Amino acid sequence: MSPTARTTPTRGRHRVVTDREQLHALLEDALLAHLGVVVGDHPLVLPVAFGVDLAGPDAGGSLYLHASVAAGWLDRAAGADVCVTVTELDGLVTGRSAFHHSMNYRCAVVVGRARLVTAEDERLRALDLVVDHMVPGRAATLRPSTRKELAATAVLAVPLAEASMKARAGGPGDDPDDVATGTWGGHVxxxxxxxxxxxxxxxxxxxxxxxxxxxxxxx
Amino acid sequence: MSPTARTTPTRGRHRVVTDREQLHALLEDALLAHLGVVVGDHPLVLPVAFGVDLAGPDAGGSLYLHASVAAGWLDRAAGADVCVTVTELDGLVTGRSAFHHSMNYRCAVVVGRARLVTAEDERLRALDLVVDHMVPGRAATLRPSTRKELAATAVLAVPLAEASMKARAGGPGDDPDDVATGTWGGHVxxxxxxxxxxxxxxxxxxxxxxxxxxxxxxx
Structure with a gap:
């Protein structure tokens, strides 16, 4: 993990995961990402499918997104700094006080300059990776995409270099005084x-x- | 739903849900939101718990977030335009071509000026709503928060007025030519x-x- 100031969590440092293999495992597990783009005067966050090529041409490997060429946010993302966040919710932490309620999760935050992929071989490979991310092995079973389909589809690559990961697991970190009362605490x-x-x-x-x-x- | 230019989807208009009750139902169902904030030169997207008060003081009702007062992004969010996106992934759409692969989902995108909640009664109510959103009825069973806990917690309210919702359900919208080949298509x-x-x-x-x-x- 090569965190910069942009991807260094400001708190909860005990939950920071510094092992790049855990980041890669999370990206492999998760089906959905949330893409953040600055559009005019405000951020916009949209759910997106994605694919990953750890040996891709971007620093740290490439995270690929696809979009309709008609997507309104595409022009704002291509060539701009974006954020791609992948969260898996693993549980509800039901503490003995409101303060110690929490969630169990694994979350990767990637910040990077989105690159519009134009080389046809990389575009095809990226689109296969997005399909195979949903259903491993599926791309090879499908007919080739038509020129019309490819012309309607944009592919963005985001470098995985600038990333951070946090994770939480297990029960609540309750105050000893609350535990001593015998109140129930645990997680779902x-x-x-x-x-x-x-x-x-x-x-x-x-x-x-x-x-x-x-x-x-x-x- | 009172969409503005900021929350009017630029494509996939057939998937737009204009019924505010469906937005409210999604917000009630979903456990996790993704908050987008502009931090310096880039957007930052973080997973957050949330609560909803449809009768809250903000236009369209109030969506409440909480954070540690030490959270680095808090200063960038309070008083700024943020985006809160709530997505429930309902399935994988496994079409007969790569192009018609998709996901089934319900997604709400809320854009609005985040207000730092300072009135103590609204803060307490918002924190109860966040806990009850995780586990309905739970707030009333817990001991009151201490002054120290409350001092460590910030509450933000985002108006629900400026929102859009999209949803997709069912199987792929495959090309008739692909369906005619007898290739399997469906969804998971x-x-x-x-x-x-x-x-x-x-x-x-x-x-x-x-x-x-x-x-x-x-x-």
């Missing part, structure tokens, strides 16, 4: 689960192995 | 589940009803 674990894949109504072929495996991994 | 539903509450090791009292109910609601 949370996780994603997938239901069985839902085929389209007009679909008579069996569910592909990659989709079954994706759902099975979240069971 | 995703949802949160809670595990059984985990009491602290030193805890001999039974799990309180509010915590049990919270976990049971996510089963």
């Amino acid at each position: 674990p949370l996780r994603w689960v997938a239901g069985p894949p839902v085929p389209d109504a007009d679909c008579s072929t069996p569910v592909p192995a990659d989709v079954l495996a994706r759902a099975a991994a979240l069971r | 539903p995703l949802r949160w589940v809670a595990g059984p509450p985990v009491p602290d090791a030193d805890c001999s009292t039974p799990v309180p009803a509010d915590v049990l109910a919270r976990a049971a609601a996510l089963r």
